[in-house]
Amino acid sequence: xxxxxxxxxxxxxxxxxxxxxxxxxxxxxxxxxxxxxxxxxxxxxxxxxxxxxxxxxxxxxxxxxxxxxxxxxxxxxxxxxxxxxxxxxxxxxxxxxxxxxxxxxxxxxxxxxxxxxxxxxxxxxxxxxxxxxxxxxxxxxxxxxxxxxxxxxxxxxxxxxxxxxxxxxxxxxxxxxxxxxxxxxxxxxxxxxxxxxxxxxxxxxxxxxxxxxxxxxxxxxxxxxxxxxxxxxxxxxxxxxxxxxxxxxxxxxxxxxxxxxxxxxxxxxxxxxxxxxxxxxxxxxxxxxxxxxxxxxxxxxxxxxxxxxxxxxxxxxxxxxxxxxxxxxxxxxxxxxxxxxxxxxxxxxxxxxxxxxxxxxxxxxxxxxxxxxxxxxxxxxxxxxxxxxxxxxxxxxxxxxxxxxxxxxxxxxxxxxxxxxxxxxxxxxxxxxxxxxxxxxxxxxxxxxxxxxxxxxxxxxxxxxxxxxxxxxxxxxxxxxxxxxxxxxxxxxxxxxxxxxxxxxxxxxxxxxxxxxxxxxxxxxxxxxxxxxxxxxxxxxxxxxxxxxxxxxxxxxxxxxxxxxxxxxxxxxxxxxxxxxxxxxxxxxxxxxxxxxxxxx
Numbered sequence: 001x002x003x004x005x006x007x008x009x010x011x012x013x014x015x016x017x018x019x020x021x022x023x024x025x026x027x028x029x030x031x032x033x034x035x036x037x038x039x040x041x042x043x044x045x046x047x048x049x050x051x052x053x054x055x056x057x058x059x060x061x062x063x064x065x066x067x068x069x070x071x072x073x074x075x076x077x078x079x080x081x082x083x084x085x086x087x088x089x090x091x092x093x094x095x096x097x098x099x100x101x102x103x104x105x106x107x108x109x110x111x112x113x114x115x116x117x118x119x120x121x122x123x124x125x126x127x128x129x130x131x132x133x134x135x136x137x138x139x140x141x142x143x144x145x146x147x148x149x150x151x152x153x154x155x156x157x158x159x160x161x162x163x164x165x166x167x168x169x170x171x172x173x174x175x176x177x178x179x180x181x182x183x184x185x186x187x188x189x190x191x192x193x194x195x196x197x198x199x200x201x202x203x204x205x206x207x208x209x210x211x212x213x214x215x216x217x218x219x220x221x222x223x224x225x226x227x228x229x230x231x232x233x234x235x236x237x238x239x240x241x242x243x244x245x246x247x248x249x250x251x252x253x254x255x256x257x258x259x260x261x262x263x264x265x266x267x268x269x270x271x272x273x274x275x276x277x278x279x280x281x282x283x284x285x286x287x288x289x290x291x292x293x294x295x296x297x298x299x300x301x302x303x304x305x306x307x308x309x310x311x312x313x314x315x316x317x318x319x320x321x322x323x324x325x326x327x328x329x330x331x332x333x334x335x336x337x338x339x340x341x342x343x344x345x346x347x348x349x350x351x352x353x354x355x356x357x358x359x360x361x362x363x364x365x366x367x368x369x370x371x372x373x374x375x376x377x378x379x380x381x382x383x384x385x386x387x388x389x390x391x392x393x394x395x396x397x398x399x400x401x402x403x404x405x406x407x408x409x410x411x412x413x414x415x416x417x418x419x420x421x422x423x424x425x426x427x428x429x430x431x432x433x434x435x436x437x438x439x440x441x442x443x444x445x446x447x448x449x450x451x452x453x454x455x456x457x458x459x460x461x462x463x464x465x466x467x468x469x470x471x472x473x474x475x476x477x478x479x480x481x482x483x484x485x486x487x488x489x490x491x492x493x494x495x496x497x498x499x500x501x502x503x504x505x506x507x508x509x510x511x512x513x514x515x516x517x518x519x520x521x522x523x524x525x526x527x528x529x530x531x532x533x534x535x536x537x538x539x540x541x542x543x544x545x546x547x548x549x550x551x552x553x554x555x556x557x558x559x560x561x562x563x564x565x566x567x568x569x570x571x572x573x574x575x576x577x578x579x580x581x582x583x584x585x586x587x588x589x590x591x592x593x594x595x596x597x598x599x600x601x
Contacts, residue, residue: 001026001407001422001459005083007108012506012517014552014566014589016129016150018075018083018105023521024502026459026475027087027101027424031495032073033581034157036127037150037167037197040072044087045424046455046481046496047100051375051401053090055104057175057189059224062097063247064295065263067378070103074169074195074218078119078131078148081108088424089373089403092337092353095291095319099373099401100426107173109144112137115597121564123589125164127152135597145174157581158200161211165198185228193220200581201253207533208580215252221245238272259301259309263379266294287323292316297379309385316344317376331359341374346398349374363411370404381434381446390434391443399448400429403455417464425456431483435529435538451484453493473504491540492527495578499524499545513556521548528579546575554593562593 003025015021019040023030031049033039041049054061054070062070083105090098114136121129133146147170154166175189194217201212223244230237245265251258269291276284294316301309323337334356341349353371360366377396378384384392403426410419431453434446457479464472477500481493492498501522508515525545529538549570555563565588572586 001087001405001420001424003085003087005085007081010077010080010083011554012515012552013077013519013550014517014554014564015077016589017072018077018080019072021077021083022072022085022103024473024475024504024519025085026461026502027457027477027479027500029479029495029497029500029523029526030072031577032583033578034165034199035125035155035167035584036152037073037154037169037195038157038165038199038581039197041069041495042072043496044101045426045457046479046493047426047428048375050097050378051099051101051373051399053094053098053102055102056191056222057107057224058104058241059222059243059245060097060265060267060293061220061222061245063220063245063263064265064297064379065247065249065261067380068097068376071218071220073167073197074171074193074220075105076129076131076148076150076169076171078129079108079133079146079173080105082106088369088405089351089353089371089401089426091349091351091373092339092371093321093323095321095339095341095351096317096349096374096376096398099375099399099428107144107175108133108146109135109142109175109177113597114138115595117593117595119591119593121589121591123566124587125153125155125584127587127589129591140179142177143175145172147172154198155582155584156211157583158209158211159580159582160203163200163211165200166196167198168196170194183229183231187224187226187228189222189224191220191222194218204533207531213254217250217252219246219248221247235276236272236274238270240271241267241269243267243269260299261380262298262300264296268292283328284326285324287321287325289319289321289323291319291321293319297383299379299384301385307385307391311383311385313379313383315376318342333357343376343398346376349398349400365409367408368404368406371402373401373403375399375401377432377446381432389444391438391441391445393446396432396446397430397448399431402427402429407459413464417462420459420461422459423457424459426454428453428455437537449483453481453483455479455481455493457481469508471506473506474502476501494528494540495526497524497526497545510555515554517550517552519550519552521550522546523548523575523577530579541579543576543579546573547571548573548575560595562595564591564593565589 022028027045029043031041050068062068086102090102116134119131129150131148135144150169152167154164156164171193173191178186197216199214200209203210226241228239248262250260271289273287296314299311319341321339325335327333336354338352351372355369357367376398382392382394405424407422429452430448436447438445459477461475481496482490485491503520505518526543527540530541550568552566568587
């Protein structure tokens with residue numbers, strides 16, 4: 001299943017963070033530990049948070065120093081042009097981490113025009129956002145650059161005290177594409193992020209978070225260079241790329257440094273595609289790809305009698321993949337892909353995927369897919385050490401998954417409405433449980449479970465144009481995600497709501513000068529883990545369901561100048577997505593957007 005969030009969707013929603021846009025995607029469950037900028041996790045179709053691979057302009061950005069998760073709380077929606085989402089196992093194409101979904105975030109860059117954009121926004125909790133970007137195209141050269149910043153005093157997320165947890169976030173990105181010749185293009189891009197987040201500590205007397213002076217400083221640096229080639233009048237094309245990522249996470253307690261993690265990732269990639277066939281070159285194609293990843297991890301902390309957290313670890317992955325796509329006749333296409341990943345520290349992993357789509361008539365299309373996925377253990381699960389609480393297990397094996405889905409898409413009302421239905425199932429083998437008590441050490445550790453866990457569910461989507469000025473989008477997801485227990489019993493996986501639903505209305509008025517977006521979301525009840533201060537063992541507790549309503553409106557003051565007003569949590573709902581952490585109440589934001597150049601309107 002594929003979902004695309006367009007530039008128009010992003011402008012209509014006016015969402016502050018990427019994660020707020022993802023909340024409306026079928027199958028996506030978002031968990032945030034507090035207010036704006038607080039730690040955020042995304043689970044897709046009942047999977048784990050680190051089973052989602054995130055790409056920025058085609059580059060891997062999952063952080064090995066943060067349990068292989070992408071830190072969604074650091075990604076503002078400013079300067080994002082498009083978001084492409086594939087749900088289901090995708091490891092046959094993308095390798096490790098892509099067990100449940102791939103999210104590709106595409107930044108704004110000019111193809112054939114020059115323009116500049118600036119935005120400013122103020123809102124609740126003394127929140128401020130500034131952003132500026134520019135794009136220029138001149139014959140063979142296309143360049144772009146952007147700067148965005150966000151700062152807020154935040155909210156008090158804990159149930160005790162009054163201390164607010166603030167957040168500060170600054171990101172800069174730039175890039176250059178050069179048409180070296182008619183068949184060769186060179187590209188370079190760079191992105192730098194710096195963020196500070198205040199957070200609460202764990203109270204061992206209550207088992208819940210409590211006010212504390214805790215601070216996390218994070219930085220990310222991404223570099224990417226690409227050479228693309230497409231010889232004229234040929235049946236093949238390809239590219240080679242070098243990609244580098246550095247992450248650094250520094251933690252402070254009561255104003256004093258308490259520990260850090262860092263990672264470096266270097267990737268070399270090559271891909272070639274050949275189109276086959278005598279009459280139509282694009283009826284059949286074969287793609288070959290090869291990749292090498294070199295990953296390093298560093299942990300620093302204060303050594304104690306019970307252990308020394310200071311360590312440096314590394315491992316490599318060499319991967320090769322092949323994909324075949326065929327359209328043997330009108331209305332039917334299928335593709336098959338296979339991949340081999342050779343891990344330096346684990347056994348090799350083989351993954352595959354098979355998908356087909358058939359258009360029965362002008363109104364109905366049937367589709368199906370199946371595949372496998374793999375996820376290497378994180379550095380923390382293997383080697384992590386946190387005094388008095390956790391010690392890693394270097395003997396862990398990669399997680400393996402097998403999944404499939406069947407779906408249909410139907411067009412109605414002469415194409416003005418589209419209905420989609422999909423049923424999905426996925427089994428996870430060697431699932432890693434990172435909260436297993438080890439009596440020998442008196443600490444928690446990570447182990448591979450001996451029994452498979454299961455995810456299955458239903459996604460229903462409806463997109464409809466009600467009139468020339470009004471569009472409606474509705475989706476619903478049912479998810480059954482369970483893990484086996486002793487004696488044949490099952491337990492619901494935490495932070496996976498059984499029911500999720502979204503409704504969105506987009507209304508255009510004032511001869512196109514005004515826009516109104518209304519979004520309504522239902523998040524069904526879910527479970528989370530409570531660590532008892534008596535037994536220190538995990539117990540499941542229920543988090544109640546809730547409704548969220550957001551309203552965003554925009555008015556064009558003149559060509560190139562737009563006033564925006566947004567109300568989040570319109571009904572002032574009180575709710576939690578992570579046990580003990582309150583989410584923000586009603587918030588109001590207002591801002592101005594200025595555009596200069598070819599796209600001013």
